[in-house]
Amino acid sequence: xxxxSAARRFVVAAIALAAAAAALVGLTLLAGASPIDALHxxxxxxxxxxxxLGETLARATALVLTAIAASLAFRAGVLNIGLExxxxxxxxxxxxxxxxxxxxxxxxxxxxxxxSALAGALWVLPAAYLEARRGVPxxxxxxxxxxxxxxxxxxxxxxxxxDPRGDYPQSRAxxxxxRLAPLVSGSRATAAIVAAIALALLVTLVVxxxxxxxxxxxTGLAPAAARAIGLPGAxxxxxxxxxxxxxxxxxxxxxxxxxxGRLYDPFSAGAGYTGIAAALLGGSHPLAAAASAMLFAAxxxxxxxxxxxTGVPGALATIVPGVLVLTVLAARARLTQKRA
Amino acid sequence: MLPSLELRGISKRFGETxxxxxxxxxxxxxxxxxxxxxxGAGKSTLVSIAAGRLAADAGEILRNGSPVSFDRARDARxxxxxxxxxxDLLIGAxxxxxxxxxxxxxxxxxxxxxxRRARVIRLAQRFALDLGDANARVDALPVGTRQRIExxxxxxxxxxxxxLDEPTAVLSPDETAALFASLRKRADAGxxxxxxxxxxxxxxxxxxxxxxxxxxxxxxxxxxxETTPEEIGGLLLAGAEGETxxxxxxxxxxxxxxxxxxxxxxxLPSLELxxxxxxxxxxxRTENVSLSLSPGELLVLLAIDGNGADTxxxxxxxxxxxxxxxxxxxxxxxxxxxxxxxxxxxxxxVPADRREEGLVASLSLEENLALPDxxxxxxxxxxxxRAHAGDLLASxxxxxxSSTALAGSLSGGNQQKVVLARELSRSPxxxxxxxxxxxxxxxxxxxxxxxxxxxxxxxAAALVITADLDEAPxxxxxxxxxxxxxxxxxxxxxxxxxxxxxxxxxxxx
Numbered sequence: 001x002x003x004x005s006a007a008r009r010f011v012v013a014a015i016a017l018a019a020a021a022a023a024l025v026g027l028t029l030l031a032g033a034s035p036i037d038a039l040h041x042x043x044x045x046x047x048x049x050x051x052x053l054g055e056t057l058a059r060a061t062a063l064v065l066t067a068i069a070a071s072l073a074f075r076a077g078v079l080n081i082g083l084e085x086x087x088x089x090x091x092x093x094x095x096x097x098x099x100x101x102x103x104x105x106x107x108x109x110x111x112x113x114x115x116s117a118l119a120g121a122l123w124v125l126p127a128a129y130l131e132a133r134r135g136v137p138x139x140x141x142x143x144x145x146x147x148x149x150x151x152x153x154x155x156x157x158x159x160x161x162x163d164p165r166g167d168y169p170q171s172r173a174x175x176x177x178x179r180l181a182p183l184v185s186g187s188r189a190t191a192a193i194v195a196a197i198a199l200a201l202l203v204t205l206v207v208x209x210x211x212x213x214x215x216x217x218x219t220g221l222a223p224a225a226a227r228a229i230g231l232p233g234a235x236x237x238x239x240x241x242x243x244x245x246x247x248x249x250x251x252x253x254x255x256x257x258x259x260x261g262r263l264y265d266p267f268s269a270g271a272g273y274t275g276i277a278a279a280l281l282g283g284s285h286p287l288a289a290a291a292s293a294m295l296f297a298a299x300x301x302x303x304x305x306x307x308x309x310t311g312v313p314g315a316l317a318t319i320v321p322g323v324l325v326l327t328v329l330a331a332r333a334r335l336t337q338k339r340a
Numbered sequence: 341m342l343p344s345l346e347l348r349g350i351s352k353r354f355g356e357t358x359x360x361x362x363x364x365x366x367x368x369x370x371x372x373x374x375x376x377x378x379x380g381a382g383k384s385t386l387v388s389i390a391a392g393r394l395a396a397d398a399g400e401i402l403r404n405g406s407p408v409s410f411d412r413a414r415d416a417r418x419x420x421x422x423x424x425x426x427x428d429l430l431i432g433a434x435x436x437x438x439x440x441x442x443x444x445x446x447x448x449x450x451x452x453x454x455x456r457r458a459r460v461i462r463l464a465q466r467f468a469l470d471l472g473d474a475n476a477r478v479d480a481l482p483v484g485t486r487q488r489i490e491x492x493x494x495x496x497x498x499x500x501x502x503x504l505d506e507p508t509a510v511l512s513p514d515e516t517a518a519l520f521a522s523l524r525k526r527a528d529a530g531x532x533x534x535x536x537x538x539x540x541x542x543x544x545x546x547x548x549x550x551x552x553x554x555x556x557x558x559x560x561x562x563x564x565x566e567t568t569p570e571e572i573g574g575l576l577l578a579g580a581e582g583e584t585x586x587x588x589x590x591x592x593x594x595x596x597x598x599x600x601x602x603x604x605x606x607x608l609p610s611l612e613l614x615x616x617x618x619x620x621x622x623x624x625r626t627e628n629v630s631l632s633l634s635p636g637e638l639l640v641l642l643a644i645d646g647n648g649a650d651t652x653x654x655x656x657x658x659x660x661x662x663x664x665x666x667x668x669x670x671x672x673x674x675x676x677x678x679x680x681x682x683x684x685x686x687x688x689x690v691p692a693d694r695r696e697e698g699l700v701a702s703l704s705l706e707e708n709l710a711l712p713d714x715x716x717x718x719x720x721x722x723x724x725x726r727a728h729a730g731d732l733l734a735s736x737x738x739x740x741x742s743s744t745a746l747a748g749s750l751s752g753g754n755q756q757k758v759v760l761a762r763e764l765s766r767s768p769x770x771x772x773x774x775x776x777x778x779x780x781x782x783x784x785x786x787x788x789x790x791x792x793x794x795x796x797x798x799x800a801a802a803l804v805i806t807a808d809l810d811e812a813p814x815x816x817x818x819x820x821x822x823x824x825x826x827x828x829x830x831x832x833x834x835x836x837x838x839x840x841x842x843x844x845x846x847x848x849x
Contacts, residue, residue, distance in 0.1 A: 209720055210719055210720060211714040211720055214711070215714070218707070227697075228691050229711050230679050230680055
């Protein structure tokens with residue numbers, strides 16, 4: 001969670017990408033396929049066509065938001081591992097509020113997204129309270145809150161939020177007028193990705209270039225010094241924690257609004273955890289984390305095509321991010337050691 | 341005679357800063373070799389390289405004439421080198437007994453807690469060092485005690501070459517004398533000792549040879565008997581203001597008298613403690629303290645680390661809970677400890693541990709100096725930050741490549757100057773400074789004392805805590821000695837050093 005120089009970040013990223021490429025080639029060979037064909041299929045399936053690019057961007061929306069949510073929290077020294085739960089809280093709020101909204105689509109969407117962001121921020125509060133008042137590490141409490149959120153989704157889509165017209169464990173669909181239309185026909189990508197990237201820029205500016213951002217970074221880097229210097233550490237942490245939760249909640253809301261149209265069980269494919277991986281890969285720099293999230297989304301979209309065309313298991317899409325993150329952490333630790 | 345340790349043409353660069361340029365140093369068996377130089381001269385960097393804690397960019401290290409290379413600190417230890425660093429590297433969450441067991445290369449893998457405790461007592465007796473309670477957690481101990489633990493730990497391995505980076509800065513006079521006696525014994529038995537210090541008196545009383553570093557180059561190496569403190573002091577101060585450790589101020593202008601004259605106009609005390617005692621379970625119990633400082637008044641608390649003086653300072657600054665009453669400029673501070681309330685009432689604080697509490701090491705100097713209220717309405721006003729930092733760095737003589745250098749890349753003494761620059765530049769109503777000149781070279785220390793007197797003259801009250809017996813009277817202000825949590829009656833700065841020393845050691849004056 002430390003600040004890194006641009007040069008060092010570049011070296012680390014280069015090492016990690018080389019390792020990921022090696023893992024990709026090795027695993028393809030192990031699966032008995034040609035690495036060239038596999039890579040080709042991966043590229044085709046992620047950026048090769050308008051539909052493929054649309055799929056990548058649709059997947060990227062939630063990941064970009066959880067990645068910047070994680071970066072923001074990490075930079076302030078808050079280890080928010082609860083993005084998954086906050087994402088689900090946002091999705092639940094969207095599914096609960098969405099069908100009730102009427103009026104102009106713009107107003108309905110705004111109301112839905114505000115509800116999602118609020119839900120995500122509220123889902124942070126138990127962890128923030130336990131940390132501030134009882135000294136419970138937020139790493140533990142947020143993981144537990146993730147489990148509670150997943151169980152709550154499972155219960156809600158079979159109970160209070162279940163679509164009355166059907167037996168499936170899913171909520172009522174949003175009215176078509178409210179749902180976001182694709183940017184171009186034949187693709188799943190919506191304007192939500194534009195909003196996510198704009199938010200990534202905004203968070204970057206706040207963290208790197210505002211007085212508030214400097215205070216957040218100081219608190220995250222050296223809590224004891226920040227306290228002695230006279231920074232309101234507890235308040236800054238709470239601010240970053242709840243803003244992080246709000247961004248993750250917004251990701252959940254946008255997922256419902258732009259991609260799924262409703263809540264079902266299981267809802268998340270791990271968007272919260274992948275966001276953390278993207279933040280680690282990007283050194284907790286919001287823009288770098290957003291770029292990493294895009295990469296993970298492309299891998300996810302491309303791996304389905306790769307499995308179809310070459311028989312290489314789609315699990316590769318989860319293995320490669322894992323290799324990337326581990327390599328980055330190892331390379332960073334090694335470079336830090338050398339410097340010290 | 342082959343040198344025990346020889347460094348040849350050592351160079352090291354940190355980012356934009358050339359810390360060492362082709363420095364050579366040779367340490368003979370049987371000698372105590374003092375390493376001198378102003379802050380940022382490269383002393384700590386040089387010994388870190390010698391002890392395998394840092395890799396040199398160029399140059400070679402020879403042990404008894406044959407080249408060696410250390411990939412890790414362990415290799416250096418196995419080669420008979422031990423370093424006591426300026427800032428200890430103990431494990432905070434472990435006890436004193438466990439830390440000393442980790443530092444003992446001959447400790448058995450399985451060892452009973454009783455045996456570990458016995459080692460603490462044995463080492464404390466053998467080296468005449470107060471190592472504190474064997475069961476105490478190290479992170480609850482003051483820096484002085486931690487330093488002594490690190491020294492004892494280095495000595496357990498019976499290293500042939502022992503390197504000490506400013507070991508005496510936090511020791512009492514008695515402990516310093518005992519340390520020098522034990523160093524002399526090692527040297528007489530053929531061991532070699534490298535000693536970094538800013539105290540010339542120690543060098544001339546205890547060392548055989550000395551090497552003077554300046555701006556990353558070695559300037560002079562000679563036998564101590566071939567030079568004089570005046571010559572070395574002159575070389576050290578070269579380029580700085582020619583001032584030695586003399587009293588900065590005549591007594592008729594000293595700040596407490598000044599305060600007494602103006603007290604009638606300003607009846608409100610700047611700092612008032614009533615029945616005050618910090619709450620800190622593991623530290624020395626401090627008795628209820630009552631004292632009052634008027635605007636412009638300065639009080640020096642003289643204490644060996646571990647006697648509770650630093651805890652008093654921390655509690656006033658809002659970093660510990662306390663009972664009783666603390667008022668800054670008439671505002672009562674919450675007993676639960678609130679650094680923000682202390683700051684808001686006009687308080688400034690210079691902590692003992694500059695690396696943990698003074699600075700954010702991985703932020704730049706200009707960012708550090710802009711805290712806690714960085715300029716700018718929407719975006720940071722970087723040019724204002726740069727200008728502010730430039731002014732402060734220049735006026736405090738901080739040696740840094742630029743104001744964008746990371747605070748952590750500076751030498752210890754320069755970091756201390758940055759903390760002082762930030763705290764003194766706020767025009768505080770009350771300044772609480774713990775060891776403000778620790779680790780500073782003579783010229784910088786004198787300049788810092790002058791600065792503190794200046795803020796007092798401009799109306800601030802100051803509480804300065806120091807462990808340095810020679811320094812305490814230099815403020816020209818009343819002194820109180822703190823021993824085992826108890827404050828002595830106010831003493832005049834003219835009190836003989838011997839009397840102060842006896843009081844510090846807990847003996848009756």
